[in-house]
Amino acid sequence: MSSVSLVVRNAVWKKKKVDLLVARGRVAALIPSARKTRVEAAQEVDASGLLLLPSLTDCHTHLREPGFEYKEDIASGLDAAAHGGFGNVLCMANTDPVNDNATVTERMLDRARAAWPHGPRLYPIGALSRGLKAEELAPMAELAGAGCVAFSNDGLPVPRAEFFRRAMEYAWDQGKVVIDHCEEPSMARGAGMNEGVVSGRLGLPAQPDVAEAAQVARDILLADYLKIPIHLAHISCRRSVELIAWAKERGVPVTAETCPHYLTLTEERVEGYDTAAKVNPPLRTRDDVEAMLQALRTGVIDILATDHAPHAAHEKEVEFDLAPCGISGLDTALSVTWGLVEKKLLALDDLVRAWSEAPCRVFGLPENRFQAGDPADFLLFDPTAAWEVTPEAMRSKGKNTPLLGTRLRGRVAAHFLGGKKVV
Amino acid sequence: MQWRHKDLLDVSQLSADEARHVLDTARYFREINSRPVKKVPTLKGRSVVLFFAEPSTRTKTSFDVAGKRLSADTFSLAKSGSSLSKGESLKDTALTLQAMNPDAIVLRHSAGGAAQFMAERLECSVINAGDGRHAHPTQALLDAFTLTERWGALKGRTVLILGDIAHSRVARSNVLLLNLLGARVRLCGPRTLLPPGVDTWEAEVFSDLGKAVRGADAVMCLRLQLERMQAGLLPDLREYSRTFGLGEGHMAQAAPDALVLHPGPINRGVEIASDLADSGRSMILDQVASGVAVRMALLFLYMTRKSAE
Ligand SMILES: [Zn+2]
Numbered sequence: 016m017s018s019v020s021l022v023v024r025n026a027v028w029k030k031k032k033v034d035l036l037v038a039r040g041r042v043a044a045l046i047p048s049a050r051k052t053r054v055e056a057a058q059e060v061d062a063s064g065l066l067l068l069p070s071l072t073d074c075h076t077h078l079r080e081p082g083f084e085y086k087e088d089i090a091s092g093l094d095a096a097a098h099g100g101f102g103n104v105l106c107m108a109n110t111d112p113v114n115d116n117a118t119v120t121e122r123m124l125d126r127a128r129a130a131w132p133h134g135p136r137l138y139p140i141g142a143l144s145r146g147l148k149a150e151e152l153a154p155m156a157e158l159a160g161a162g163c164v165a166f167s168n169d170g171l172p173v174p175r176a177e178f179f180r181r182a183m184e185y186a187w188d189q190g191k192v193v194i195d196h197c198e199e200p201s202m203a204r205g206a207g208m209n210e211g212v213v214s215g216r217l218g219l220p221a222q223p224d225v226a227e228a229a230q231v232a233r234d235i236l237l238a239d240y241l242k243i244p245i246h247l248a249h250i251s252c253r254r255s256v257e258l259i260a261w262a263k264e265r266g267v268p269v270t271a272e273t274c275p276h277y278l279t280l281t282e283e284r285v286e287g288y289d290t291a292a293k294v295n296p297p298l299r300t301r302d303d304v305e306a307m308l309q310a311l312r313t314g315v316i317d318i319l320a321t322d323h324a325p326h327a328a329h330e331k332e333v334e335f336d337l338a339p340c341g342i343s344g345l346d347t348a349l350s351v352t353w354g355l356v357e358k359k360l361l362a363l364d365d366l367v368r369a370w371s372e373a374p375c376r377v378f379g380l381p382e383n384r385f386q387a388g389d390p391a392d393f394l395l396f397d398p399t400a401a402w403e404v405t406p407e408a409m410r411s412k413g414k415n416t417p418l419l420g421t422r423l424r425g426r427v428a429a430h431f432l433g434g435k436k437v438v
Numbered sequence: 439m440q441w442r443h444k445d446l447l448d449v450s451q452l453s454a455d456e457a458r459h460v461l462d463t464a465r466y467f468r469e470i471n472s473r474p475v476k477k478v479p480t481l482k483g484r485s486v487v488l489f490f491a492e493p494s495t496r497t498k499t500s501f502d503v504a505g506k507r508l509s510a511d512t513f514s515l516a517k518s519g520s521s522l523s524k525g526e527s528l529k530d531t532a533l534t535l536q537a538m539n540p541d542a543i544v545l546r547h548s549a550g551g552a553a554q555f556m557a558e559r560l561e562c563s564v565i566n567a568g569d570g571r572h573a574h575p576t577q578a579l580l581d582a583f584t585l586t587e588r589w590g591a592l593k594g595r596t597v598l599i600l601g602d603i604a605h606s607r608v609a610r611s612n613v614l615l616l617n618l619l620g621a622r623v624r625l626c627g628p629r630t631l632l633p634p635g636v637d638t639w640e641a642e643v644f645s646d647l648g649k650a651v652r653g654a655d656a657v658m659c660l661r662l663q664l665e666r667m668q669a670g671l672l673p674d675l676r677e678y679s680r681t682f683g684l685g686e687g688h689m690a691q692a693a694p695d696a697l698v699l700h701p702g703p704i705n706r707g708v709e710i711a712s713d714l715a716d717s718g719r720s721m722i723l724d725q726v727a728s729g730v731a732v733r734m735a736l737l738f739l740y741m742t743r744k745s746a747e
Contacts, residue, residue, distance in 0.1 A: 288551025
């Protein structure tokens with residue numbers, strides 16, 4: 016194996032000590048460390064005490080460029096992604112201008128390549144409708160040609176079922192899946208809080224979980240009727256999960272994602288009018304959190320995504336009503352979900368499936384399963400490294416997270432993409 | 439009692455003893471209000487900013503009178519005319535106010551949590567004069583004062599709060615305080631105007647006024663906002679007044695000598711029958727008088743508290 020450029024020794028993968036051999040940016044072999052193969056390589060890394068993981072894919076981020084670079088730009092967002100363990104990043108189209116034409120898509124891709132030539136790799140998601148107005152279809156063939164990997168109206172849910180149906184059909188002609196932000200808009204106006212006991216006490220306008228579930232039901236029925244896949248973004252509640260489970264049992268081509276905060280935080284975090292916990296869909300109840308964990312374990316929820324939504328500090332330091340929705344997630348996502356593994360609420364396999372296998376499969380991206388020929392995109396993860404979530408520790412420009420000041424365990428020690436060390 | 443709080447954000451911050459202490463202090467100040475010379479030098483040289491980012495002539499006037507009777511200097515800052523109307527953030531307003539170094543700020547704001555937001559950023563006392571749909575502690579205290587003046591104590595009494603509970607900061611604060619002082623609370627309104635999770639509140643909930651009023655010692659009507667109809671929460675005023683408007687007939691079902699309250703300004707003939715509002719049962723003007731006394735008590739307690747070194 017003279018062409019091997021990198022050897023990672025003594026890493027733990029699936030509870031076994033392994034050596035990873037990389038050649039020409041791809042996995043050459045994964046072998047038990049005990050075998051003590053004599054391999055000469057330009058670079059050797061001793062990964063004793065570290066877990067080997069495939070690099071993560073985040074299928075739902077907001078990178079804010081073009082238009083809102085003060086919140087985040089492609090370079091800073093990919094920086095946070097690289098350090099957070101993400102090798103592939105799918106970014107939403109609600110930029111300014113909206114990513115509804117090839118010029119915007121190409122510019123995004125150029126910016127990403129210039130800032131991070133070896134990755135993380137950016138995969139733009141095209142707008143479903145022009146200007147996200149849900150009135151005219153976006154030129155999806157043009158967008159797909161320019162490099163968009165999926166289509167979504169995320170940020171501005173589509174109210175009209177007929178329009179949404181046509182969008183699903185047209186996108187599928189391009190071989191692309193539609194990602195829907197499930198929110199029945201008339202029930203969910205201007206709210207970043209779950210309707211329930213806490214909203215009643217605080218007197219805040221709020222949206223009920225049924226606003227999400229009603230749209231989930233619509234999307235499932237459309238996917239069933241059209242026989243066209245649909246991907247449901249950031250699912251947050253039991254009611255939705257039960258519908259998705261029903262759909263999967265029937266064989267409806269539906270996939271779904273949830274985010275670390277829906278697995279860990281509840282609506283009580285809004286108490287004290289904490290705008291850092293204002294997110295859309297809103298944080299739900301303890302019962303919903305349990306339903307989300309269960310759904311992830313059983314595969315009813317396929318994918319983990321960050322819904323990384325960075326905002327500037329001054330935008331969040333306002334009255335709750337006025338604050339924008341969103342949590343900055345790329346920096347903390349892996350540590351937060353690793354915490355669930357430590358608590359035995361999830362298995363490590365669940366994480367690998369939801370952060371890597373499933374998103375690559377659903378969006379047709381190359382995936383690293385540590386088989387010869389796979390892209391050498393991997394992490395060395397230190398499961399014991401503790402760190403405090405501080406503005407300084409976060410790479411994203413968006414410091415808006417309810418986790419500020421908390422200590423997390425587990426951190427990326429090194430991150431390789433195409434065999435090149437990016438962190 | 440040594441007052442230990444910096445701010446009054448809601449009645450949930452108060453113990454029962456503290457709430458009673460406010461009412462006792464108010465009783466003392468009410469006596470001043472009935473003297474020929476209604477001014478005492480208690481807060482001479484101290485300054486109070488009345489910052490009303492949402493219009494409310496009543497509450498503002500009440501605080502203004504309360505401050506002046508204690509010889510404090512009161513300054514008004516309204517949303518129109520202040521930099522707030524020019525798009526200044528609440529944070530910058532807080533910093534600006536802080537720079538003027540007042541002893542207390544009385545805040546009325548349309549956003550829930552605005553008082554807490556200010557309190558976290560200001561060194562002076564913040565007294566919440568109503569934030570969004572969240573809390574209106576001084577109204578609750580003046581309502582409790584009005585009732586205790588008549589009854590002696592609230593323990594064992596049943597108070598019905600009637601109307602738009604969901605959007606009412608008055609209702610939220612009153613539920614907390616009435617319970618704290620030993621009263622039983624009932625709530626009544628159409629289901630569209632009941633807040634989510636109301637079944638977890640310390641109150642019996644009704645949508646039938648006839649049942650709700652039975653045996654009640656007092657009925658607190660809430661002000662109905664016309665926008666509730668535009669929001670699709672009610673068909674029209676006529677139907678509301680026929681179903682939830684309080685009339686003499688209802689009062690016949692209540693306890694003998696039952697009282698009627700309203701935080702004002704009232705929509706006559708909508709929330710409450712006009713005759714009833716002017717009847718001997720009506721405490722509406724007593725509430726106004728109590729308001730000044732209670733706010734004097736609050737300004738006194740908060741502005742003379744010993745700040746924790
Ligand atoms: Zn979304």
